[in-house]
Amino acid sequence: MDDPVLLTGAGGRVGQAILSRLADEYDWRLLDREPIPAERRHGVPESASIVADVTDEAAIAEAVAGCGAVIHLAGDPRPNAPWDSVLANNIDGTQTVFSAAVDAGVEKVAFASSNHAVGAYETDERTPEMYRDDDDYRLDGTELPRPSNLYGVSKASGETLGRYYHDHADLDVVCVRIGNLTEGHPPREYERGQAMWLSHRDCAHLFDRCLQADYGYEIVYGISDNDRKYYSIDRAKAVLDYAPQDNSAEFTFEGEPKGE
Numbered sequence: 503m504d505d506p507v508l509l510t511g512a513g514g515r516v517g518q519a520i521l522s523r524l525a526d527e528y529d530w531r532l533l534d535r536e537p538i539p540a541e542r543r544h545g546v547p548e549s550a551s552i553v554a555d556v557t558d559e560a561a562i563a564e565a566v567a568g569c570g571a572v573i574h575l576a577g578d579p580r581p582n583a584p585w586d587s588v589l590a591n592n593i594d595g596t597q598t599v600f601s602a603a604v605d606a607g608v609e610k611v612a613f614a615s616s617n618h619a620v621g622a623y624e625t626d627e628r629t630p631e632m633y634r635d636d637d638d639y640r641l642d643g644t645e646l647p648r649p650s651n652l653y654g655v656s657k658a659s660g661e662t663l664g665r666y667y668h669d670h671a672d673l674d675v676v677c678v679r680i681g682n683l684t685e686g687h688p689p690r691e692y693e694r695g696q697a698m699w700l701s702h703r704d705c706a707h708l709f710d711r712c713l714q715a716d717y718g719y720e721i722v723y724g725i726s727d728n729d730r731k732y733y734s735i736d737r738a739k740a741v742l743d744y745a746p747q748d749n750s751a752e753f754t755f756e757g758e759p760k761g762e
């Protein structure tokens with residue numbers, strides 16, 4: 503990807519996992535509604551950092567002009583976020599980004615979806631067994647959304663907006679149902695979190711592949727190669743050439759490295 507890449511939500515947790523490892527690999531444009539301090543730009547110049555809300559059509563049109571790709575992360579990430587917030591930040595904001603991307607002739611958009619788009623598959627009958635490494639239950643991205651909450655509804659809506667802009671405007675879209683991103687170790691003493699752990703380096707690698715690979719419309723799961731898992735990463739491997747390096751089984755339940 504030689505053209506500039508717009509990274510929305512660049513100042514947040516996922517944005518930092520990506521930028522801290524890939525700052526030198528792309529001609530980034532960073533966008534966040536909060537100013538991004540120098541230490542969180544990782545060498546990207548201030549002139550390439552835009553302070554704007556993703557619901558601001560004019561600002562997003564300007565931000566995306568000339569870009570070849572967008573990684574769209576900006577939004578309210580709280581599983582308990584209220585409807586008014588996810589409606590504005592996650593649904594309206596995502597529609598604004600997809601629409602502006604199409605108008606600007608952007609080639610591909612990687613959209614940060616979530617495990618909460620499908621959280622209701624975790625029924626009382628299946629849990630906690632499905633979080634364990636001896637259970638073979640898998641979601642693979644072909645299943646219908648079954649959101650956990652209104653935040654999950656907003657993420658399913660983003661996936662559907664991506665489908666719409668792919669089908670009607672030929673935009674290449676990959677929706678990454680991100681699991682649980684933590685730095686340095688998997689979520690501590692949390693079976694579900696350890697089954698859907700996404701390490702920082704696997705996160706950066708996965709979004710790098712989203713920028714490099716060829717695809718039309720895809721839904722993939724964004725987790726590390728955990729022994730415990732109920733999300734298949736086969737599609738991400740096949741389509742994106744995703745090759746994760748981390749596995750929550752290399753840590754104790756308390757989150758300490760097991761060592762050799």
Ligand SMILES: NC(=O)C1=CN([C@@H]2O[C@H](COP(=O)(O)OP(=O)(O)OC[C@H]3O[C@@H](n4cnc5c(N)ncnc54)[C@H](O)[C@@H]3O)[C@@H](O)[C@H]2O)C=CC1
Binds near residue numbers: 510513517535580595
């Ligand atoms: N952290 C995780 O484990 C997971 C994150 N995700 C998704 O990944 C994306 C990023 O999440 P995090 O980095 O964890 O959240 P975060 O809250 O750390 O970062 C989000 C960033 O987006 C910005 N932002 C929020 N609303 C905005 C708006 N209307 N306009 C412009 N900027 C806005 C915030 O200022 C913040 O810097 C979100 O869409 C979230 O739903 C999905 C699954 C798991």
Ligand SMILES: O=C1O[C@H](COP(=O)(O)O)[C@@H](O)[C@H](O)[C@H]1O
Binds near residue numbers: 580581616618683695
């Ligand atoms: O989508 C998200 O999911 C992760 C994991 O969910 P949790 O309910 O197990 O915490 C969450 O940490 C993150 O904030 C959210 O954006």
